[in-house]
Structure formats: structure tokens, C-alpha cells
Amino acid sequence: MPSLEGPTLDNTVGALLLGLVGSAFLYGVTTLQAYWYYHCFHRDSLLHKCSVSLLWALDTFHLALTIHAVYLYVVTGFGNLDGLLHVNKGERQNPAPELILTRAYCAKVQVAINVVVILLVQSLYTYRVWILGGYHRGLLGYFVIAVVSGGFAIGIILAYQIFTVVTYKDLDGVSWAINASLATSTAIDFMIAGAMCFYLRKSKGSQTRLNSRISRMMQYTLSSGLFTSACSLSAMFSYILLPDTFVYLGIQFILTKLYVGSFFAMLNARERPREPKGDTENSYATPLRVQLHSDSSFQSPSLPSTLPDTSRDAGVMKTYPW
Numbered sequence: 001m002p003s004l005e006g007p008t009l010d011n012t013v014g015a016l017l018l019g020l021v022g023s024a025f026l027y028g029v030t031t032l033q034a035y036w037y038y039h040c041f042h043r044d045s046l047l048h049k050c051s052v053s054l055l056w057a058l059d060t061f062h063l064a065l066t067i068h069a070v071y072l073y074v075v076t077g078f079g080n081l082d083g084l085l086h087v088n089k090g091e092r093q094n095p096a097p098e099l100i101l102t103r104a105y106c107a108k109v110q111v112a113i114n115v116v117v118i119l120l121v122q123s124l125y126t127y128r129v130w131i132l133g134g135y136h137r138g139l140l141g142y143f144v145i146a147v148v149s150g151g152f153a154i155g156i157i158l159a160y161q162i163f164t165v166v167t168y169k170d171l172d173g174v175s176w177a178i179n180a181s182l183a184t185s186t187a188i189d190f191m192i193a194g195a196m197c198f199y200l201r202k203s204k205g206s207q208t209r210l211n212s213r214i215s216r217m218m219q220y221t222l223s224s225g226l227f228t229s230a231c232s233l234s235a236m237f238s239y240i241l242l243p244d245t246f247v248y249l250g251i252q253f254i255l256t257k258l259y260v261g262s263f264f265a266m267l268n269a270r271e272r273p274r275e276p277k278g279d280t281e282n283s284y285a286t287p288l289r290v291q292l293h294s295d296s297s298f299q300s301p302s303l304p305s306t307l308p309d310t311s312r313d314a315g316v317m318k319t320y321p322w
Helices: 011-042 046-076 105-132 139-163 168-202 207-239 247-268
Strands: 311-313 317-318
Touching: 011 046, 011 247, 046 105, 046 247, 105 168, 105 247, 105 311, 139 168, 168 207, 207 247
Parallel strands: none
Antiparallel strands: 311 317
């Protein structure tokens, strides 16, 4: 059994290939989710519709860069040991491959796209926390915004440092930025999930149906945060424990897709709005009902202790904003 301490075909080229296959599969899932979102929730706010379009476009560009990078290293550079694989027989017991990154700008741009995608998704989640916290009344929302801004600053530093790298061996000099970025993303995901669950918990009242939906929202929020956090931690630990391999790069390919997919899935997890018979003009008197997951139409969670049941008036379903 080959050792995982040094570079092999399995933990270098194989890891890149598996990461590409996984990211391509997840891209297909996110594309289907984007189509379903526009098909079922075409009356959502402009903010969320534009966000879905932008995230899908960035995700597509990210996949194209991933394919180009893997093709460059696996096909174009196959057997080109002088150009792509230089073995450093220096201080390390297990020599590490030094991939020439000067011409592989696609791999560097991919890091910048990854930072932008994660920032957008975390910002949209933070916006939800801000709405749930009642705008200026939620101090926790201010704290989450500050932490997300700090994580974005670390991501910018990482992207800049990556563009200064020439060979794969040079990544040792920016390892602190890689670890800091992954650790910060993990902490932010946990913080956003915890803040949303905190405010959702405070929104519970005496209505059983509403409380049941809030509980389901809390479960889904924790699950989505757990997936992205676990992927970030896996990438960080694989980079620390297996620095001479490309395992962490393969995980990074998937990480971006998980962020986009988790946000799309949260939007699509809501109940599909139904248009009442005989009235198409006023069928969406309010953009959203209280559903499994919120939209930008969320209002302050200061709910009364008892909420009246939804009723129908002139064929229009009346709902109470959240």
C-alpha cells in the first residue's frame, strides 16, 4: 500500500481528478436547483433572483477554470518533468513536486473566484441574520457582519499571496494564509448557523404549525452549515497533514459547489407558492408565507404570542409576514 506521506499518482493527479468529477456532479445539481428556483419562485425579491444568477455564473466560471487547470497538469504536462514536476531533494525526507504555476493562471484565478463565491453566500446568510434580528435591534447581527468582513479580508490576502506563487513549493510560504482562510470560513459558517437558530428560536410562539416550521428551519440551517464547515475543515487538515499532495486541492474544488448548492437548496426548500383560482393579479399579495426557509421578505421576528390562522378572503390566501 503506497504511503500517504509522500507524493504519488493517487494523492496528486488522482486527487485532482476525483475533485473535478465531484465538483462537476455538484455543478449539475446546482444548475438543476437554479432552474427549479426560477420556475417555482419567480416572484421572489430582485435581490435573491440576481444573487442566484450571479452565483450560478461564478460557479460555472469556477468549474471551467477547474477543468482547464486539471487538463493542464494531467494532459498537457503529462511526462513534462522539466516543466511541471521538479523534485526538490532538499531538507524534506519526502520530496515534494513543484508544479510550475507561472502559466497556470487559471489555478490562481480559481482561488479568487472561490473567495468571491464564499463571500457572497456568507453575506446572504448574514443578511438573513440581520433581518431575523430586527435590523438595528440585533447586536448579534453586527457581530456576524464584522466577522464576515474579517473573513473577506483574509480571503483577499490569500488571493494576493497565491498570485505571487511561482511553484508549488512556494505555497509553503503562504500556508498561514491558506489555513487562516479555511479556519475563518469554518468559524463563520458555525456562527451564522448558530445566530440564525438563535433568532428562529426566539421567534417561536404558541402556534403549533408555525413552531414546527421554525424547528425544521433550524434543523436545515444547522445541516447546511455542517456540510460546508466539514468540507473546510477537511481541506485544512489535509493541507496540514498531507502538504506534499493535492488532496486539499481536490477538496477545494468541491467546497465552492457546496456553498452555492446549500444556498440554492435553502431557497428551494420552501413550499411552492400556489396561485389561487380566478385571481392571478393578486395571487401574491405577500411575497412569502412563513415557509421552511426565509427569503428577503422576512421581517422582524418579534411575533405575537398567538398568531391568527391563515384565512381566505375573495379567493386570496392571507398570510402574516415574518
